[in-house]
Amino acid sequence: MPVTATFSILGDLVKNIGGEHIILNTLVGADGDAHVYQPTPADAHAVSAARLVFVNGLGFEGWLERLIKASGFEGVQVDATEGIEAIPFEKGDEHGEGGQAFEWAGVFELSPGSYKWSFAKIDGKYADPAMGMVILQADGVEAAEEKAEKLLKSSNAVARNHNDVLVAQDTAYALTFDGSRELTVFSVNIYKEGRYAFFTGHMPVEFEADEHFFKDAAGKDVEPLAQRPDTGHHGHHGHGAVDPHAWQNPENVVTYVNNIAASLIKIDPANKAAYNRNRDVYVAELKTLDASIQARINKVPESKRTVVTSHDAFGYFAKRYGLKFEAPQGMSTESEASAKDVAKLIMQIKKEAISAVFVESITDNRLMEQISRETGAKIGGTLYSDALSGPEGPASTYLDMMRHNSLVILEALSS
CATH class of the missing domain: 3.40.50.1980 (Nitrogenase molybdenum iron protein domain)
Incomplete structure (x- = not known):
């Protein structure tokens, strides 16, 4: 079957x-x-x-x-x-809150051409009748965040309606959605190849019904290289x-x-x-696994149970076994850590004398290596969070993954 x-x-x-x-x-x-x-x-x-x-x-x-x-x-x-x-999610898990003028930001690698950004009605109405947007040429959200904040909070936004053209410029747009239409569409014209940061007053998926919100001239979905917060994990069509x-x-x-x-x-x-x-048979193996992990973690003093990883994928592990996990990224590898979040984490590592940080098999580990250098905390090992390893790796099955992660964490926290 x-x-x-x-x-x-x-x-x-x-x-x-x-x-x-x-x-x-x-x-x-x-x-x-x-x-x-x-x-x-x-x-x-x-x-x-x-x-x-x-x-x-x-x-x-x-x-x-x-x-x-x-x-x-x-x-x-x-x-x-x-x-x-x-x-x-606890308050603060999603970047982009705390009084910011934008709710979502994403960075796209774009070639010259015309793109379509669409807003659809959900259950017969738009999530909001209007929204602010800023488009800036920038390598990342962090690089353009301060400027976008100022533009979105200014009173000089340019009004745009259905079928109007948007370009990257040092001006905020005030987008108004056409209540007589099921779909309001704006053209985004790009004149120079590069990376562009989009800052919006609402999550794009709040206006996403049957198709992706951003498409190229051929109608192909255009996905962000990075976004804050990650729309794949929250706010998407009622997932919560x-x-x-x-x-x-x-x-x-x-x-x-x-x-x-x-x-x-x-x-x-x-x-x-x-x-x-x-x-x-498998449930019996799970119960044996659970008991063995708990026995290992119980050997670690409570004052030494803080684990620093790349992205926040271990909340259930932490809750089950009495650990505390910290991560510069949010719930998704697509989320982009802010300089403020990284600085706060570095201070915490130094204050709590955390001896090790962990990289993950599916993430770009340069940020964790930077944190390691700046704090003196060693790289404690590689954890498998969202994917198994290949057949020759240490985490080729779920049971092996959990054993591997718990042993790596235990060894680093006990050193």
């Missing part, structure tokens, strides 16, 4: 429960970053052929809705996290502001495999006994 899982960790769980009775396709494979994944035509074909598509849910797969629609998928979508109590990395707690993974087994049994009742047997 052909089934699809959205990323490697979930794929491993599905494989353990489905066993020989399924033909598994995993969209984002080992060492792949689901935060920046862009579906291919081959992926759409695989999804269309699947009887079941297993997804994490909780807003993790921001690209999923468009892929499902493009594929013509007619099977059953299974949210593996259904029934899990998700951890909500929650942490999607629920697999970092083995207790939650019991719910994952229960949901996987139940969905396989429903579509393939002839193999019910096999699916239940596989689930029971």
Whole structure:
């Protein structure tokens, strides 16, 4: 029976429960970053052929809705996290709050040409009848943030309406959406190749219905290189502001495999006994794993339980085992850390005498290396957060990933 899982960790769980009775396709494979994944035509074909598509849910797969629609998928979508109590974002988890004039910022690599930025009605109305926007040529959000703030707070915004043209300039736009239309569209003209930072008064996904908000002249989706906050994880069509990395707690993974087994049994009742047997064996392994991790962490003094990682993917692990995780990036690898956040973290590392920081398998580690140099904290090792390693690596299965992470953390915190 052909089934699809959205990323490697979930794929491993599905494989353990489905066993020989399924033909598994995993969209984002080992060492792949689901935060920046862009579906291919081959992926759409695989999804269309699947009887079941297993997804994490909780807003993790921001690209999923468009892929499902493009594929013509007619099977059953299974949210593996259904029934899990998700951890909500704490205030401050999302960059761009705290009195800023913009709610979202994104950086795009653009070639000269004309692009379309669209705003759609959701449930018959726009999220807001108007919105401010600034477009500046800049290498990153941080480089243009101060100027964008000033422009958005000024009283000299230029009014623009449906079909009007926007360009990169030192002026804010006041965009007004046409209430008589389901979709208000603006042309964005780029005259010089480079990186451009867009600052908006609302999250783009608040105005995203059936298609991506930013497209090139050929109608192809244009994705940001970096954004604050990450729209793939929160605020996307009602997913809510929650942490999607629920697999970092083995207790939650019991719910994952229960949901996987139940969905396989429903579509393939002839193999019910096999699916239940596989689930029971795996749940026993999860409980053994959970107990062993807890025993290891219990050896670390509470005053030494602060872990610094690249991006904030370990909230469930921290809550389960009594650790504190800090990260310069937000919930997604697409999020861009601000200089203020980095400076605050460096001060905390020095104050608490944190001896080690950790890099991640799916992130650009230059920022963590900088933090290590400035604080004297060593690089404690590589953690696997959102993806498994390849078959020769230390985290080629979910169980191995959790064992590896806990051992690396324990060794660094105990030194």
